[in-house]
Amino acid sequence: MRSARASFWAAFFGVSVAVWSTQAAISIFDFSSAVNDRFANSPSFVAYGYDLSGVGLDNNGQWLAMISPNVYLSANHYHPSANASVTFYASNDPNGLSVTRTVTSIAQRIRTSDLWIGTINEPLPNSFVYYDFATEDITSSGQFNSSAYKNAVAFILGRSPTDWATSKDMAVGQNKLDVWFDSIKVGDTIDDAIGAVKDSPSDPNFVSSEALVQTGDSGAGMFVPSGGKLTLVGINWFYYTAGNETGSGFSYVGNYDGDIQTFLNLYSVPEPSAFAGVTGLLALGWTVSHRLRKSSE
Ligand SMILES: [Ca+2]
Ligand SMILES: [Ca+2]
Numbered sequence: 026m027r028s029a030r031a032s033f034w035a036a037f038f039g040v041s042v043a044v045w046s047t048q049a050a051i052s053i054f055d056f057s058s059a060v061n062d063r064f065a066n067s068p069s070f071v072a073y074g075y076d077l078s079g080v081g082l083d084n085n086g087q088w089l090a091m092i093s094p095n096v097y098l099s100a101n102h103y104h105p106s107a108n109a110s111v112t113f114y115a116s117n118d119p120n121g122l123s124v125t126r127t128v129t130s131i132a133q134r135i136r137t138s139d140l141w142i143g144t145i146n147e148p149l150p151n152s153f154v155y156y157d158f159a160t161e162d163i164t165s166s167g168q169f170n171s172s173a174y175k176n177a178v179a180f181i182l183g184r185s186p187t188d189w190a191t192s193k194d195m196a197v198g199q200n201k202l203d204v205w206f207d208s209i210k211v212g213d214t215i216d217d218a219i220g221a222v223k224d225s226p227s228d229p230n231f232v233s234s235e236a237l238v239q240t241g242d243s244g245a246g247m248f249v250p251s252g253g254k255l256t257l258v259g260i261n262w263f264y265y266t267a268g269n270e271t272g273s274g275f276s277y278v279g280n281y282d283g284d285i286q287t288f289l290n291l292y293s294v295p296e297p298s299a300f301a302g303v304t305g306l307l308a309l310g311w312t313v314s315h316r317l318r319k320s321s322e
């Protein structure tokens with residue numbers, strides 16, 4: 026069985042941890058900028074119609090996936106630093122609406138996992154999305170095999186082979202979630218992980234834009250589409266080679282939703298409210314009528 030074999034070899038030969046650099050790029054089968062680069066802004070984009078406005082890359086090339094207007098998830102081993110600057114784009118148009126935020130020092134590792142949770146200095150406006158996240162507990166291959174995520178086709182995010190400015194260096198591929206790792210050790214972290222084997226076109230689980238995470242992609246969100254929306258299911262953690270098999274491993278968010286909710290309850294603040302807009306309009310109306318009255322004096 027594929028998943029058992031992968032777990033076995035990964036456990037015995039170890040896995041290659043993604044070591045970061047700004048040079049590397051996600052590996053996507055048959056990559057093309059129109060299909061795989063978010064900011065090519067093409068209708069043939071693999072994730073066309075899905076909202077990526079809640080995904081950010083900070084000025085150091087580290088990833089954020091927003092789960093409230095001001096709270097993000099990333100990877101413990103490669104997470105945004107306090108005071109980093111991150112620009113979010115409301116659409117896939119690189120010249121469209123964008124806002125820039127600062128990463129704060131309110132942040133922490135989630136237990137002993139490779140998940141990292143933190144805040145930005147000001148909530149994103151309501152034209153920017155934040156993501157629902159997985160909550161289902163999965164603690165064994167058996168539970169994974171009967172879970173909603175077994176064989177789900179996920180969007181895999183990473184740095185693009187195309188030469189974009191850092192904040193726009195976002196490529197998207199796909200892969201089928203088909204591996205579960207029990208207590209895998211990567212670096213100093215031991216945790217379960219959800220994974221996706223890198224297949225060839227002749228393999229039954231192959232999908233278009235089949236992706237394998239690489240160096241520099243750690244901390245990006247792994248999303249499963251559902252009902253036209255994206256659910257954050259994992260965070261890029263590692264890639265592995267086991268014999269002639271290669272694949273990607275993700276921290277599984279659904280085993281930490283309780284801890285995530287505790288952090289959200291403490292630190293999440295709402296997006297700028299409709300009330301602020303109403304106040305602005307009232308103030309503007311007052312100014313206009315005041316001016317009119319003045320000009321008629
Ligand atoms: Ca859970
Ligand atoms: Ca690039």
Ligand SMILES: [Ca+2]
Nearest residue numbers: 201222223224
């Ligand atoms: Ca695959």
